[in-house]
Amino acid sequence: MSTILMTHRDDLASKTGMWLFLFTEMLLFGGLFIVYSVYRYRNPIAFHQAAQELSVFIGTINTIILLISSTTIAMSITAIQKKNKKLALSLLGITIILGLAFLVNKYFEWGEHFKEHIYPGSAVLALRGHGDVLFYGLYFFMTGLHALHIIIGLVFIMVITFSIKKDKIDHENYVLLENSGLYWHLVDLIWIFLFPLFYLIT
């Protein structure tokens, strides 16, 4: 009698749900952006000088990496729509590799700071004054939270890749791929704001 339970699918509902979830993610980071602006306004000189110590080179590389990865995941959606499973899989593979490359860069970048004893709670950092403490506190917290989102996004994409391999996602049913694409674009977009705020505005 109740065999028809939950057989029907509504892709537009899934996508609406994803967009609403992305709003919450934006507001999550929005709170941090407010904290950043308040402390930047109060410590303009310290933020200016501390920002000059960050490696614009690694930051730029990471920006390019994320932008390309956003392109590849968008292309994989088109590939699925055109029933080209092999191309979609390799494009998703590239996205995953680029995401991992971002994290590796981040690891080396953070490693450099740690070598100079610059991390939250370090005595060396505390000696440099309040402005630096806040700048690096925000830097580690915000890029850390962003990196966590990259990891979550990568896990999603890996699951999706696996489902495409098993033909659970195909040209008729690819809303999950679209949703993970949306998530990945959001992660990319947040980085587009983090990059100038920490690296470029000096």
Next chain:
Amino acid sequence: MSTQKNFEEPSYLDHKGKYKGIFSWILSTDHKRIAILYLFSLLTFFAIGATLGLLMKLELIAPGKTIISAQTYNAFFTLHGIIMIFAVVIPGLPAVFGNFFLPIMIGAKDVAFPRLNLLSWYFYVTGVTLVLISQFTGQGPPDTGWTFYAPYSFRTTGNMLPAVFGAFVLGFSSILTGLNFLVTIHRMRAPGMTWLKMPLFPWTLYATGWVQLLATPIIGITLLMIIAERTLHIGFFDPTLGGDPILYQHLFWTYSHPAVYIMILPAMGAISEIIPTFCHKTIFGYKFIVASSIAIAFVGYFIWGHHMFTSGMSGTALYTFSLLTFIVAIPSAVKVFNWISTMHKASIDLQTPFFWAIGFLFVFMIGGFSGLILGSLATDIHLHNTHFVVAHFHFIVFGGTGFAFFGAMHYWYPKITGKMYDSRWANMGLIIFFCGFITLYGEMFFLGMKGMPRRYYDYDEIFHTGNIFSSLGAVVMYFGLAIIIINLVSSLRNGAKAPSDPWGGKTLEWTIPSPPPVENFEEIPVITKGPYDYK
């Protein structure tokens, strides 16, 4: 009719699903079963919170140490606050009655994401468990109050991390419920149900959904910052590291003020259902009630500063927040006028849910007017952090949301359980509860005016008489509450069988059997008329 009966589906209570026993509940994705899961867990946590409240009132019956120590008192008001706010009144009506009735009232078979719905219940239980764990592990329970104000929240030796993280997880659960409802309302209304043919309870859930979605992430990130502050010493809100504790208060209230609209909007929705049903009359000014719900949700974002009048803000900010606080009272008053006008010249059927609605109007108006007193700058300086604030808050949140919750419980009980309750006991419980409530919290207004501060386990002798009244009120209220709950529970066994429409309601939930079948509707209804069509 008889042939139709043969094909009738089993009710959601009798349905044999994939799993048996308790698993048929905790693994069910049926919105009705999830609502029952929420109801039972919520009532359990409510019992814990209410008992803590009673113990605090007993401590205050005489000056000095009566039954618990100062530190225990601090831990009690903290836990009472966290549980009652994050685990009882915020999920309250949306998670229980919203889950059960939103899909039915808009003519759908379930919410848009049934599995996500179950997941948010698991988040809910995990969150509360974490909060409760914080009481029994580490170096003593949290003692900051439910507001976790900086810098004390990362200086205290109390076990803050599980409590703060628990509140974060509860926020996540709230976001997922709000998201689910928004998509459900957008995508799953029955054919013909245009936006302005939607009943008012779903409308308030819609407004609430947006507040849950757009305000909760702010508290999420703020709580994460408190966690980072405690574990990594980042300095966001620590003045010794350059941070600003006032900034914490701003971020905290940016969520926590809209959160009171998460609590009260669905309550107003439930009242808007009860009143036309028992007046047998179309609700007065449907469009104004809809618009006022949206207006409350919108303006509610911009008034958080009235929690911080004494914290240090610019004069302009003070005036602006005070003015906006007065403005948000307008849509709430519009609703009250509409409810009263609906009753005008109606043939009112005096039943228990209607008495709850009347009780709601009474206490909600006292709560609302006392809110205006607190919203004006000069009086707030005198009343800030006194028992007056506690009284105002409990009149709105326990009086408003609590009365609406019990009203909704008595209104929809026949539909949910398929049984009628004993209305004589229900009315008696309500009267005792009401008298206790007024004695308990009404007295606090006077204590606050005289200057008795909140959050102290001890007080000066001049406050003694008032506190005796207030504490006795708490005992009476607790007793009334027990009668109400025992009556509802025993009616499960002894109650008469409920017809599909015991009150003569016109919304869709009264067109289907009580208790509803698994799929709600045999055939999705086509809507041609407005929701309260009594002509």
